[in-house]
Amino acid sequence: MAAPAPALSADDADPSFAELLAGRPHLTANAQDGLTIEEVPLARIAAEVGTPTWVYSAGSLRRRFGALRDALRDAALDCEVHFAVKANPNLAVLRTLAREGAGADIVSEGELRLALAAGIVPDHVVFSGVGKTMAELRFAIGQGVGQINAESVEEIAMISAAATALGRTVDVAIRVNPDVDPRTHAKITTGKSENKFGVAMADAPALYASMAQTPGVRPVGIATHIGSQITAGMSAYSTAYRALADLVRTLRAQGLPVERVDCGGGLGIPYRDEPAPSPAALAGAIKATLGNLGVKLMVEPGRWIAGPAGVLLASVILSKRNGSRRFVILDAAMNDLVRPAMYEAWHGILPVSATDLVAPLSPCDIVGPVCETGDTFARNRGLPALEPASLVAFLDAGAYGAAMSSTYNARPLAAEVLVDGARFAVVRERQSLDALLAGQRLPAWYAT
Numbered sequence: 001m002a003a004p005a006p007a008l009s010a011d012d013a014d015p016s017f018a019e020l021l022a023g024r025p026h027l028t029a030n031a032q033d034g035l036t037i038e039e040v041p042l043a044r045i046a047a048e049v050g051t052p053t054w055v056y057s058a059g060s061l062r063r064r065f066g067a068l069r070d071a072l073r074d075a076a077l078d079c080e081v082h083f084a085v086k087a088n089p090n091l092a093v094l095r096t097l098a099r100e101g102a103g104a105d106i107v108s109e110g111e112l113r114l115a116l117a118a119g120i121v122p123d124h125v126v127f128s129g130v131g132k133t134m135a136e137l138r139f140a141i142g143q144g145v146g147q148i149n150a151e152s153v154e155e156i157a158m159i160s161a162a163a164t165a166l167g168r169t170v171d172v173a174i175r176v177n178p179d180v181d182p183r184t185h186a187k188i189t190t191g192k193s194e195n196k197f198g199v200a201m202a203d204a205p206a207l208y209a210s211m212a213q214t215p216g217v218r219p220v221g222i223a224t225h226i227g228s229q230i231t232a233g234m235s236a237y238s239t240a241y242r243a244l245a246d247l248v249r250t251l252r253a254q255g256l257p258v259e260r261v262d263c264g265g266g267l268g269i270p271y272r273d274e275p276a277p278s279p280a281a282l283a284g285a286i287k288a289t290l291g292n293l294g295v296k297l298m299v300e301p302g303r304w305i306a307g308p309a310g311v312l313l314a315s316v317i318l319s320k321r322n323g324s325r326r327f328v329i330l331d332a333a334m335n336d337l338v339r340p341a342m343y344e345a346w347h348g349i350l351p352v353s354a355t356d357l358v359a360p361l362s363p364c365d366i367v368g369p370v371c372e373t374g375d376t377f378a379r380n381r382g383l384p385a386l387e388p389a390s391l392v393a394f395l396d397a398g399a400y401g402a403a404m405s406s407t408y409n410a411r412p413l414a415a416e417v418l419v420d421g422a423r424f425a426v427v428r429e430r431q432s433l434d435a436l437l438a439g440q441r442l443p444a445w446y447a448t
């Protein structure tokens with residue numbers, strides 16, 4: 001089929017399968033192979049690798065990274081793109097982006113090790129996070145990270161101690177908290193004064209001045225990150241960036257050099273049909289507020305690059321009825337994709353087989369096998385009958401998907417696959433039950 005039938009969801013407000021596919025060019029549906037990612041039918045991946053499995057499109061990662069970089073270039077901004085590794089720490093994903101010229105925004109030694117293993121040079125790594133340990137700081141400074149974003153006076157003392165012990169001087173930016181409301185989910189709002197992140201704008205000038213006197217620390221600039229999945233337009237960004245620009249001027253007026261401004265991440269994507277801002281809009285907001293300061297700019301997007309590039313492939317274990325409700329129980333669960341349980345997030349769910357893509361729809365609840373009612377991916381979603389072993393794909397699962405998985409209910413971590421054109425490879429093995437249980441041992445006094 002050229003395009004799937006204009007199947008309307010049971011809930012009229014939900015986009016149709018055709019509408020969901022239209023916005024995701026790496027996914028297509030055809031009568032032969034059903035749902036296909038780049039040139040690889042998802043059914044083939046399920047047959048060879050099993051389910052649940054995360055599947056990433058290298059082409060989509062490249063296109064999206066390129067679109068963001070080009071939007072910044074088109075606005076004539078001198079701006080580096082540091083991928084927020086927390087969104088997707090898969091080594092092959094990081095290598096794909098590294099080959100396109102991405103740097104990394106990291107928040108732990110583990111993420112730093114992954115970024116370096118992926119081929120990102122230390123100089124293109126920014127170390128963010130509200131609570132870096134001394135051991136992490138020592139490792140990062142020893143590796144020569146390009147910048148540490150400090151979030152408190154206490155942390156600056158730790159950075160200084162770590163750097164001087166190593167006989168190094170490290171470039172440090174202050175992360176400021178501009179107290180703006182980006183109107184996103186409360187759990188992922190980070191730039192309001194009640195949030196734990198950054199230092200208050202009012203405290204920043206004195207702190208920056210004191211950094212200039214701190215051994216092992218070279219103050220290079222300021223940073224902010226106001227939240228994630230920002231879809232409510234550019235106004236919160238613009239307000240925050242204007243405050244940053246004012247701060248740059250204040251610091252310079254005090255004779256303090258400011259070379260860099262890190263604009264953070266947060267650009268939202270349309271999971272359902274939300275109007276989401278474009279990279280060009282973000283570039284425009286940066287240009288209008290920070291464009292004339294003569295600073296080196298940085299952004300640290302995660303979701304916008306990786307989210308739409310990935311799907312979570314799952315199989316139906318069984319369908320059942322409780323009274324009038326139809327429940328479709330999958331082999332994926334909240335331990336795999338926690339976003340619906342944690343943020344009430346909406347993810348598109350598409351059947352994979354060509355017949356299921358055009359079959360009549362009826363409402364159902366899509367759930368996992370975990371023993372919590374919160375293990376519900378969607379309620380009242382219009383889907384076909386979905387017999388046992390039918391496949392479904394969760395859309396936009398490339399960011400904060402595998403990255404947030406757990407082994408709750410003693411369920412092993414799912415496999416991860418990278419698709420590139422007609423090729424695909426397992427880029428993270430499915431965790432074996434042996435590996436899952438390996439670290440556990442009984443205390444010696446239970447031996448007898």
Ligand code: LLP
Nearest residue numbers: 084128225228229265266300301302303400
């Ligand atoms: N920079 C910093 C300092 C961050 O804390 C984050 C995300 C980013 C950049 C990247 O933000 P992005 O461009 O991906 O929005 N688990 C949540 C999202 C948590 C975001 C945490 N920080 C979710 O699944 O929606």
